[in-house]
Amino acid sequence: MKDKRILFVSSEVVPYLPETELSSTAFNAAKNAHSKGVQTRIFMPRFGVINERRHQLHEVIRLSGMNLVVNDMDMPLIIKVASIPKERMQVYFIDNEEYFKRKAVFTDEDDQLFPDNDERAIFFAKGVIETVKKLNWAPDIIHVHGWLASLLPLYLREYYNEEPLFTESKIVTSIYNDTFENTLNEGLSDKVKFDLGDASKTETIKIPNHTNILKSAIENSDAIIHGSETISEDLSSFIEGKDIPVLEFQSENFKESYLNFYADLITAN
Template sequence: MKDKRILYVSSEVIPYLPETELSSTAFNVAKHAHSKGVQTRIFMPRFGVINERRHQLHEVIRLSGMNLIINDMDMPLIIKVASIPKERMQVYFIDNDEYFKRKAVYTDEDDKLFDDNDERMIFFAKGVVETVKKLNWAPDIIHVHGWMASLLPLYLREFYKEEPLFAESKIVTSLYNSGFEGELNSELANKVRFDKIEEERTTVFETPNHTNILKSAIENSDAIIKGSETLSDEIEAYIAEKDVKVLDFPSEEVLTESHLEFYKENVLELSE
């Protein structure tokens, strides 16, 4: 695995957001890979609750400055970066004042999902890809964590399918049971179709709940990792239907090493 390139894309990463199964797994797996000589990049949204001064985020002017089209609207992309102390690992933050400046992550003060979470997901997926293109950094593996990042596999497979930088990249998605209740904006399917993504790939979003968002990620991934010990029966059944490599939930003692072994034995071999 030494000198392989792995792009980690996560909704949450410690120490920038509170410790959860998702945020700690995303960090620890990337940290372990990095310690073994793997070239890593971590991307996450720059949520407004992240303390920029404490974590020493700074804007990367050469990467910022482009606009992303989200449902026919021009939305400026701002890229910030920080280094995880002691690890010499870089974390890139996808930012936009309208989508991420608010002092909350997914819900408002009444615990109601933000109405634009669907657009935030699209912006995050496109922002990651456009930034990696500017870095000209072709990843061997793209590992996705968390529902806010879960449109990325679909966008890589469809919207960016002609992009040579990702022609050899394998997509791995970790699934967690930390989702959300209810549904996202009912226009999600139409907003994805705006990007000329075929209707049959977007029908799953007609009911934009947590389960269906994960189904899209599974459908468009080369491999799946069970990031939580228990997943819903519906998701378990869906995984079983698919011709996809699967790593069952690893215990904490073998968590990081099992990911590296899975990459090596099951994911990279798909290229051969």
């Protein structure tokens, strides 16, 4: 795996957000790969709760400045970067004042999902891909963590399907028990259809609940990892119905298992 390239895309990463199973796993997967000589890049949203001064985030002018279209609106993309102390790993932050300046992550003070979480997910997916294009950095593996990042496989397979930078990239999605109640904005499928132009590609997310958003990611991935020890029976059955490699939850041999899984995907036809 030395000198291979892995792009880690996560809605949460420690130490920038509180320690959870998802934020810790995303960090440790990247850290372990990096320690073995793998070239890594980590992308996450620049949520307003992240202390920019403490973590020494700074804007990358050469990467910022483009606009992304979300639901027929031009939204400015700002890219910030920081280095995880002691690890020498760079983390790229997708930022936009409208979507990410608020001092919260997914929910308001009443614990209700933000009504624009659907657009935040679209912006994050497109922002990651456009930034990697600007970096001209072709990843061998793209590893997706968290429901907010779960539109990325769909966009890579459909909206960016002719982008040569990702032709050889294998998409891995980790499935966590990070569920939310109710649904995202029910206009999500129409907003994605605005980009894709094909209603059939958004059928899975017609009802944009947690399960369906992850099903969309699974449909458009090359492999799946169980990031949590238990996930819903619905998702488990859906994964079993796909003819793709699956890595079961790893509690002890996490480091070696992930690297072997990546390596097998890269060498597979």
